[in-house]
Amino acid sequence: MTEIEVPYQETIGVRHPRSWITRYWFSQDHKVIAVQYGVTAIAVGLVALVLSGLMRIQIGFPGLLPFITPDVYYQAVTMHGMIMVIFLLTAFLLGAFGNFCVPLMLGARDMVFPFVNMLSYHVYLLSVVVLMASYFVPGGPTGAGWTLYPPQAILPGTPGVDWGIVTMLLSLIIFVVAFTMGGLNYITTILQARTRGMTLMRMPLTVWGIMMATVLGLLAFPALFVSGVMMLLDKLVGTSFFMPAIVSFGQPLEHSGGSPLLFQHLFWFFGHPEVYIVALPAFGVVSELISVHSRKNIFGYRMMVWALVAIGALSFVVWAHHMYVAGMHPYFGFFFATTTLIIAVPTAIKVYNWVLTLWKANIKLTVPMLFALAFILTFVVGGLSGLFLGNVIIDVPLSDTYFVVAHFHMVMGVAPILVIFGGIYHWYPKLTGRMLNNTLGQLHFWVTFLGTYAIYYPMHYLGFIGVPRRYYANGMESDFYPESAATLNEFITIAALVVGLMQFVFVYNLIASYFRGKAAGSNPWEATTLEWQTPNTPPSHGNWGDTLPTVHRWAYDYSVPDEDQDFIPQNVEHT
Amino acid sequence: MKTISEARGTLVTTLADDWGSDIATLKGVPWGKVMMWVFLVSDTFIFTCFLVGYMSVRMSTIEPWPNPSEVFALHAFGVSVPLLLIAIMTFILISSSGTMAMAVNMGYQRRKKAATNLILVTALLGAMFVGMQAFEWSKLILDEGVRPWTNPFGAPQFGAVFFMVTGFHGLHVSAGVIYLLTIAFRIRRGKYDESDFEIVEISGLYWHFVDLVWVFIFALFYLW
Numbered sequence: 001m002t003e004i005e006v007p008y009q010e011t012i013g014v015r016h017p018r019s020w021i022t023r024y025w026f027s028q029d030h031k032v033i034a035v036q037y038g039v040t041a042i043a044v045g046l047v048a049l050v051l052s053g054l055m056r057i058q059i060g061f062p063g064l065l066p067f068i069t070p071d072v073y074y075q076a077v078t079m080h081g082m083i084m085v086i087f088l089l090t091a092f093l094l095g096a097f098g099n100f101c102v103p104l105m106l107g108a109r110d111m112v113f114p115f116v117n118m119l120s121y122h123v124y125l126l127s128v129v130v131l132m133a134s135y136f137v138p139g140g141p142t143g144a145g146w147t148l149y150p151p152q153a154i155l156p157g158t159p160g161v162d163w164g165i166v167t168m169l170l171s172l173i174i175f176v177v178a179f180t181m182g183g184l185n186y187i188t189t190i191l192q193a194r195t196r197g198m199t200l201m202r203m204p205l206t207v208w209g210i211m212m213a214t215v216l217g218l219l220a221f222p223a224l225f226v227s228g229v230m231m232l233l234d235k236l237v238g239t240s241f242f243m244p245a246i247v248s249f250g251q252p253l254e255h256s257g258g259s260p261l262l263f264q265h266l267f268w269f270f271g272h273p274e275v276y277i278v279a280l281p282a283f284g285v286v287s288e289l290i291s292v293h294s295r296k297n298i299f300g301y302r303m304m305v306w307a308l309v310a311i312g313a314l315s316f317v318v319w320a321h322h323m324y325v326a327g328m329h330p331y332f333g334f335f336f337a338t339t340t341l342i343i344a345v346p347t348a349i350k351v352y353n354w355v356l357t358l359w360k361a362n363i364k365l366t367v368p369m370l371f372a373l374a375f376i377l378t379f380v381v382g383g384l385s386g387l388f389l390g391n392v393i394i395d396v397p398l399s400d401t402y403f404v405v406a407h408f409h410m411v412m413g414v415a416p417i418l419v420i421f422g423g424i425y426h427w428y429p430k431l432t433g434r435m436l437n438n439t440l441g442q443l444h445f446w447v448t449f450l451g452t453y454a455i456y457y458p459m460h461y462l463g464f465i466g467v468p469r470r471y472y473a474n475g476m477e478s479d480f481y482p483e484s485a486a487t488l489n490e491f492i493t494i495a496a497l498v499v500g501l502m503q504f505v506f507v508y509n510l511i512a513s514y515f516r517g518k519a520a521g522s523n524p525w526e527a528t529t530l531e532w533q534t535p536n537t538p539p540s541h542g543n544w545g546d547t548l549p550t551v552h553r554w555a556y557d558y559s560v561p562d563e564d565q566d567f568i569p570q571n572v573e574h575t
Numbered sequence: 576m577k578t579i580s581e582a583r584g585t586l587v588t589t590l591a592d593d594w595g596s597d598i599a600t601l602k603g604v605p606w607g608k609v610m611m612w613v614f615l616v617s618d619t620f621i622f623t624c625f626l627v628g629y630m631s632v633r634m635s636t637i638e639p640w641p642n643p644s645e646v647f648a649l650h651a652f653g654v655s656v657p658l659l660l661i662a663i664m665t666f667i668l669i670s671s672s673g674t675m676a677m678a679v680n681m682g683y684q685r686r687k688k689a690a691t692n693l694i695l696v697t698a699l700l701g702a703m704f705v706g707m708q709a710f711e712w713s714k715l716i717l718d719e720g721v722r723p724w725t726n727p728f729g730a731p732q733f734g735a736v737f738f739m740v741t742g743f744h745g746l747h748v749s750a751g752v753i754y755l756l757t758i759a760f761r762i763r764r765g766k767y768d769e770s771d772f773e774i775v776e777i778s779g780l781y782w783h784f785v786d787l788v789w790v791f792i793f794a795l796f797y798l799w
Contacts, residue, residue, distance in 0.1 A: 007598050112606040180617060188610045191600040200595040218613065222620035229739070230628060238724040239735035241632055254724065257636035257732055262628060269624075551597070 007195050007548055009109045014542040026122075028114035029541050030099045031431070033121050037095030038424075040121075041088045042507070044128050048083035051076040053500045060493025062473050070472040071159035074143030077470055079134070081146025082168065085274065086175060087128055089416050093281040094179070094217065095124065097423055098186050098210045100431065104531035105204050107195025107549045107571075109542045111185045120185070123178035131171035137163035145470060147271070150242035150263050154235040156249065165235060169228045176225040183214040195530075197551030201305070202570070204529045204555040205298065208305050209284020212312045213277045219316070220273035227266035234258070264326055268319040275412050276315040280308055282419040283350055286372050289422050290354055292527045293369035294361035295566050297556035300353040307346035307353075314343045324392050325399045333392040340390035344383070351380060362559065362566070366525070367441035371422030374449045375415050382411025385460065400470070403463025406456045414452045421448070421506070428510070429524045433537045434517030440509040444502055451499035458488045528569045529555050605770075611777045615784045622788050625740050626795060632732040641728030643797050646719070647711075661797050664707045665789065668748075671700035672786045675779045682762075682775035690775055691759045697782065698755040701748050708745050712738070737796060744792055747785045754778055 017023040027033060055076050058068045068076075099117065103110050111117045134141030143159030144152060152158055154165055190203075190211045230241040234255075242263045243255035291298040298304060320328060320336045354376055363369065385407040389395045398404060421444070428436050467474070467485055474481070523532040535545050549571040557568040594600050601609060633640055644657040651659060678693035715721040715737075719728075726734045758778045761767065767774050 113610065180614070183617075184610045184613050187613050188606050192598075192604070192606050192609055194598055197597050199597045200600065202597075218617040219620050222617060223624050225621055226624035226628060229743075233723065233735065233739060237735075239739075240636075240724070240731055241628065241735060244635075245637075257632070257638060257730060259631055259635035262631045262635070265631075266624060266628065 007108075007193065009193055010548045014109055014114075016541055026118055028110070028118045030103050030110050030114070030117060031539060033117055034096045034099035035431070036121050037091055037099060037124065040125060040128055041092040041096060044083055044132070045088035045092075046503070046507070047132070048080045048088065049500050049503055051080040051083075053497055055080065056493040056496040058472065060490045071140070071143060073472045074145070074470075075141045075159050075164070078143050078145055078148075078168075079131075079141050082172075083131070084413065085146065085278070086172070087131065089278045089412075089420075090179070090217075090274070091124060092420050093278060093285075093416065094186070094210060094213060095121070095182060097206070097281060097285060097420075097427075098182070098214070100427060101204075101206050101531065102186055102189055102210060103193075104430075104534070104539065104543060105207050105529055105555075106190065106193065106198055107530045107544065107551065108189060108193045109544065109548070112188045112193050113185055116181050117185050120178050120181035123174060123181065127171045127174035127178055130167050130174060134160065134164050134167045134171075137167060139163050142168045147267060148231070148263075149267075150231060150234065150260050151244070151246055151255075154231065154243075155246070155253075166232065169232045169235075173225055173228045173232075176221045176228075179217055179221055183218045186210060186214045187218070195548040195551060198530075198570075201302070202551055202554045204284075205287040205301070205304055205308075206281070206284040208308055209281045209287075212308045213280040216273045216280070216312050216315060217277045220270045220277065222270075223266045224270035227263055227270070230266075231263065261323075261326060264323050265320070268322045269316075271322060272319040273312075273315045275408075276311055278412055278416045280312065282375070282416040283308065285423045285426075286375050286419050287350075287354065287357075288529070289368050289372035289419075289426055290357050290376075291556050291558060292426070292525050293366050293372065294358055294363045295558045296357055296361040297558055298353065299356040299359075300349070301554065301556065303349055304353055307349045310346040311343060314339060314346070318343060321390055321395070324395045337390055337392050341387065344387060347383060351376065351383075366425075367436070367438060367445055368422040368426040368525075370442075370445045370449070371418045371425065374445070375418045375422065378410055378418060378449075378452070379415040382407055382409075382415055386411055398463055400468055401463035402459040402467050402469055405469045406459035406463060409459075410452075410456050414456065418449070421445075424510070426525065427531075428513070429520030429537075430522075430531055430534075431538055432514055432517070433520055434513055435520045435524060436513045436517060437509050440505060444506045444509065447502040448499055451495050451502070454495035455492050455499065458492055462488060526565070526567050528557055528567050530570055533569050533571055605773045605777070607777045608773060608780070611780050615780065618784065622743075622791070625736075625743060626791065629736040629740060629795065632736060633730075636730040636732045638730040640730050641726065641733050643799070646715075646721075646728055646733075647797055658797055660707065660711055661793065664704055664711075665793055667700050667707070668704050668786055668789050671697045671704070672783050674700065675782045679776045679779045682772035685772065687762055687772075690772065691762050694755050694759040694762070694775065694778075698752045698759070701752040701755070701782075705745055705748050705752065708741065708748075712741075740792060740796070744785070744788060747788070751782055751785050754781065 015028075017027065017029075022028075024032060027036075054065070054068055055073060057065055058073050099111070102108075137160075139160050139162045141160045142148070142153065142164035144165065148165070148168065154161060158165075160168075190207060194203075230239075233239045234241050234243055238254060240255040240258035242260050243253070243258040244260065245256035246253050287298050287304060318336055318340045320332060321340045324333060324336075358373075385403070389398060389404065389407055425436055425441055428434075462485060465481060465485060467481060520537065522534065522537040525532070530549055530551070531539075533549060534543055551570045552573045553568065553570055555570055557570075559566045560568060593602065647661055648655045648657045649659040650656075674693050675697045678690050678697060681690035681693055715734075720726065721728070721734045721737075723735045723738050725731045755778055758774060762772070762775075
């Protein structure tokens with residue numbers, strides 16, 4: 001096919017905004033939208049961080065802060081989980097990295113539909129506002145736990161049953177709308193708006209990761225949307241989708257004939273791909289960081305791409321491994337355990353390839369690289385405990401203990417957030433033209449990395465001795481714990497508070513370096529991908545001058561033998 | 576001469592090379608069309624989840640499911656005709672897909688006037704469908720006493736899923752009517768004069784999708 005020689009985006013200019021409002025608030029520039037997504041996600045993430053601190057204080061030092069009542073505690077558990085998974089991780093990895101990287105890395109001027117992209121952010125902002133409104137409605141936010149299992153989520157006795165659950169569900173429904181608008185844009189841009197020479201197999205792995213995650217999102221978020229709508233109807237209209245005949249506080253309720261398990265299926269049909277919606281962009285970004293900062297091409301690029309695709313496909317047939325304790329036919333348990341363990345194969349391929357990329361490489365221990373290395377370690381630890389939990393017979397006794405908390409925080413909490421940090425340290429120079437402070441960065445890294453191990457390693461042990469998760473206080477039933485459980489909880493709490501405080505140093509670094517950071521130049525890491533080859537730093541609106549760049553090679557030409565410099569940008573011709 | 580397996584190999588590699596080549600994976604396909612297709616795939620999952628939820632509560636409920644031939648019967652000329660109204664509604668919606676397809680054809684022939692009129696006819700048929708759905712709903716609610724939480728015919732989940740799923744579909748049709756009217760208005764204003772009028776096909780994709788979903792809802796709610 002040779003009819004299309006000129007990328008369509010080259011023939012149309014971008015419409016430059018005239019006023020401050022259209023430039024910085026209702027901006028249609030993908031870079032501004034990325035920053036908006038990023039800042040909102042970080043802000044709401046700090047709220048969730050403070051909530052986790054409150055929870056840890058109650059667990060480590062019960063009764064130290066008298067205002068943490070059981071209701072406040074359960075509300076904190078719920079809001080912390082939901083904010084971190086949806087409104088921070090998903091929104092940051094896809095909203096911020098997705099918006100920033102996709103057009104720049106593909107050599108496009110912008111997303112294909114900038115207006116829809118702008119709407120996407122503002123709908124996301126609305127969903128955050130509705131979520132945060134939970135704290136200002138009568139009764140406060142819902143305390144149902146982030147999984148929002150009915151019937152307990154909408155029955156008296158759960159905090160926030162009057163208003164909190166409604167704002168939570170509305171906020172999720174709005175978020176799905178926002179995500180859909182963004183996701184349609186990413187996929188169409190990646191498929192249809194690449195520059196000359198940018199074939200699919202020359203795309204940086206970051207773009208592959210974002211694309212696969214977006215596909216997963218577009219197919220998985222519908223289940224969340226539908227379960228949200230049905231639960232809202234159960235709560236507000238009095239239908240019985242999820243509500244069986246039930247006696248509450250001695251009174252039989254009007255409901256009958258619904259299926260609570262239906263909600264669990266719908267929720268986890270969304271919930272498990274959601275893990276990979278967070279993980280796949282992180283895989284992509286970390287591949288980028290490792291290759292750039294070890295000055296070596298990524299090992300097994302094609303395998304990396306196919307592993308992303310395979311993980312994405314498999315992630316839709318494993319969801320019921322979250323429901324072993326809900327009870328299911330043994331054959332189903334067998335099926336879901338098998339598929340769950342099979343996912344370890346493409347995931348292990350990725351880990352091996354990262355390690356083989358590092359093999360005999362010229363590793364530069366920059367801050368982004370430290371975070372990338374920390375990601376590999378953390379992800380392996382969290383992934384291995386996942387192999388335990390994927391087996392029915394091991395999962396059943398460990399379910400709802402701190403082992404599970406440790407597992408999913410390691411694998412989908414800490415690991416992606418380390419990549420987010422690494423990515424921020426990596427791309428901040430391109431975004432602002434200034435480097436982040438290295439000393440603060442090193443401090444932030446070591447405290448966060450070692451601190452998270454101090455927090456989550458002991459939790460595995462707590463889980464093994466049977467300490468249940470989500471408990472406000474341990475009563476008489478907990479007499480069988482050894483004394484050390486309480487001591488460990490105190491230790492974990494102190495570690496968590498230190499790590500939490502360190503994140504404010506990171507935020508300070510982000511702000512201070514914007515004004516006083518060292519000038520970065522256009523390509524401080526000497527990277528090959530297109531975002532570092534823009535004519536201006538920070539890239540101007542429209543990214544490229546009159547002509548889009550032409551790509552001549554793949555994204556990972558590092559340390560090519562017999563070349564003068566150890567990297568060859570993608571837009572340099574073969575000689 | 577190539578053997579069959581060689582030819583097949585060439586076909587696959589050529590396809591892969593085309594899709595994987597630079598600039599655009601789907602050559603010559605407008606951005607909006609790609610975006611609409613991706614959106615429709617996502618929307619398919621929404622309706623699938625709704626319908627699976629419907630099947631699931633139909634299995635979990637303890638009371639017998641109402642007989643659709645009785646619930647949806649209409650008294651016309653003194654006899655009770657099962658599914659009369661819904662047959663008319665289905666006929667109207669399927670016909671609107673026909674007029675939409677004709678509009679797409681007229682669009683590609685650059686016959687703006689004909690295309691606009693056919694889109695308007697499609698929107699009118701869609702509006703009729705929504706109107707008849709409103710009539711059906713009001714009959715069920717006011718005359719028969721069907722509510723989302725209870726109904727006189729049997730399982731309370733019947734009303735719940737019926738109103739939820741047909742309501743969600745009705746919202747899609749209503750949104751489609753507004754979308755089509757907007758497109759017709761913009762075509763008349765000359766907004767697409769420099770294009771190939773693929774916008775008619777894009778909006779048509781959405782309209783056909785809404786129709787197709789109706790076929791499933793019709794089969795699963797009225798015939799099952």
